Amino acid sequence: MTIGRPELHEILAPVFELGDRTLTLTSGPEDVEKWDSLNHLNMVAAIEERLGVSMSGQEIASIYSVADLIAVLRAHGVEVNWAD
C-alpha cells in the first residue's frame, strides 16, 4: 500500500494539533509541541487504526521523527510517498 504526504498529515494533524503547520522528515518530539510521550502512543494507535498495521514495542520506541515513522511503516509494507 502507498499513501501520500497529505494522508499521513491527515492522520497526524488531530493528534498533534497541527492545523495548517506542515511536518518535515526531521519533525519529532523536539520541535512538535504536542509530541509528548502520551501523544506518541496516540499517534501509533491512530496510525495502526487507519493503516491496519500493528507495531512492536521496539518499533514504537524507535520512532524519534517522521522519517523514523515512515521507516517503520515501510517495514510493514506501507510506503509513504513524501514527494506528493
Add this chain to the structure above:
Amino acid sequence: MFSDFVSAVRHLRERPPETREHEAAVCLRIAFLGNCTLDHLRDAVELELAPRIFCHTYLGPFGQWPQEVLDERSRLAEFKPDIVVLYLSSLGMTSGGSRLDPVPAADLENALRTFGRRSSARLVVVLPEPLAECSGGDSDADAWYRDGVQKVATIVRDSLPGRCAILDPAATLATFAKGWAAAGYWTSAKIPLHPIAVVTIGRRLARMIENISSARIKVVAVDCDDTLWGGLAGEVDPQELQLSPHDGGAAYLRLQRVLKEAARRGILLVAVSKNEPATVEAVFKTRPEMVLSANDFALMKVSWGPKSQAIQEAAKELNLGLDSVLFLDDSAFERGEVQAALPDVTVIDLPSNPEERAAFVVQTGLLERPILTDEDLRRTELYREERLRTESRSAAATINEYLSSLDLRLTPVAFAPENLARVAQLIAKTNQFNLTTRRYSHQQLAELAADPNVYTHAFRVADRFGDAGLIGAIILQPEEEGVARLDIFLMSCRVMGRTVENAMFNHALRWLRERGYETIRGEYLPTARNGMVAGLLSAFGFTLESGENGHERYTRSTESSVDDPYVVSTDDVVGVG
C-alpha cells in the same frame, strides 16, 4: 476514529476546569489506581461523563496501588476520592505475560479491607483482561486467567460488600476480535490493551460510575401476580402458581433473585398487589421455592385501590421521594396508571415474556449498587472516625509490614556498554523524580563511565513480585579536594514510596567515604514537572546553601547514611564503577 477521541479530550481540557465544574450538574472525585498506565482510561471516563458530570481526577503512580491504599498520608488519601477505580491488568500481574505468577490475593485483600475501613469511597474494579494467548481451552494461560479473574472478583466482593462494583473487560474485548491485544503498548508504555480498547472499556466504566454516583432508585415497588410468580394468587390455589424451577417458574424466580440482591444492597422492596393481604401472605408461607421472603419487603401494600395510591402511601411511610421509586409490573394498564398519576416514579416496560425480565431489569442499570446516601454516611462517620483513631497505629504497622514484606532488593550496576542504552533513555526521559534534569548523550555518558573519578551507577530493583529493571541513576562529579557534586540523581516514579531512593543515595555515600570524600554538594533545579523532589535533598540531610534564580545549592557531610528500612539486601558491587 481514535484521533477524534484525542482531539475531543484536548478540546475538553482546553476549557478551564472551573467553567466545566460550574456548568456540571454533578462533581465527582475519581482516583485511578492500578498496575498499568491508566491515562487513556482516565481520559475516556472524563470525556464520557462530561458535561453533566465534572470529574476531578487523580492518577495514582504506576504500580503503587497497595502503598497508596495502605498509607493514610498518601496522595490518594489527601485526594479524598468519591470513587476509586482499580485496574489490575493481567500483563501487570504476570510481568508482561512472561511469568504466570499467582494473583497477589493477600495483598489485595489486606489493601481493600483497610480501604473499606478508612474511606467511604466506592470502589470500581476492572478485572484482569484475558491474556492474548488464551485459547478458551485448558492451557496454563487460560487456567491462570480464569483463576485470576475469579480470585480478584471474589476478594473484591467479600472485602467491600455493597460498596464495590466490578467491570469485566472480557465482554467488551470480545467485540475486538484479536486487535485488543497489542503487546507493543505494554512494552513501550505499560498500557495493557490497545488504546482503542482501553477507551471502549473507559466508556463502559463511565456508564457504571454514572449509575453508582447518581443512584436515584431507593425503592422498588413490585407487583406480585404474574410478576413475582406466574398466575393469579386469588384465583388458584397457591400450590398451582408457577414457581417451580422445573417449569416456567424459573423465570419468575430469576427476577426474585435480582430483587433479593437489590434488597441486600440497601434498596427497599415494596409489594404492590391488588389482592386480599391474606392471599399474598399465603404464597410467601406455603411456597418454599420462593427466593424472596416476606421479611425482604419493607412494606406490603396489598389492597384493591389504585396502585398509584399504594405507591404514594409507601413513599410517605418510608419518608422517600417518589423520584426514588422504580415500579415493576407485567400489566401495561397498571404501568400506565402509575405513570400518569405519579410522573416522578420510574416506570419501565417489563418485557411480556417472563424469561426476559430478570436480564432486562439488570440491564437498565437502575439497580446498580447505589452510593451510600448522605444519611448513611453521617451515621457511619462518627464510628468510622473513632475506629480510625484506634487503628492509626496498627494501620501504620500495616504499611510498614507491607513494605517490609516486599523483599525489595536493590542492585547497583556501574554504567557499562551493555546497559548504556537503557541508562541514556532513563536520563533522557525521567522528568519528575529528577533533581537536575540534566541530559547527556550516549557518547557523553560513555566518556563519564570511562572516567574512574566519576561515580556513574544505575540501579536495578526487584521485589517478590518481579524485577522492575533499571529504575534509577546517579552521577557524582569530583570537585575540589574531598568534595563531590551530585550531578544527576533520578529515579523512575514506578518505585517511589519504598525508600529505594534512600538506598541508592546510601550506595553513593559509601562510595564517597571509601574514596576519602568528606563533603557532597547537591543541586535542585526546579522545572514544571520535578516538584516531587523539591524536598528530597533536605530529607537526605543536606543543608541549603543558596537558592537564587531557581537553582538551589545544598551541601552535606558524607558521614552517616539515611534510613532505607525496606530495602533488605543491597547487592553491593562498589568498585566496579
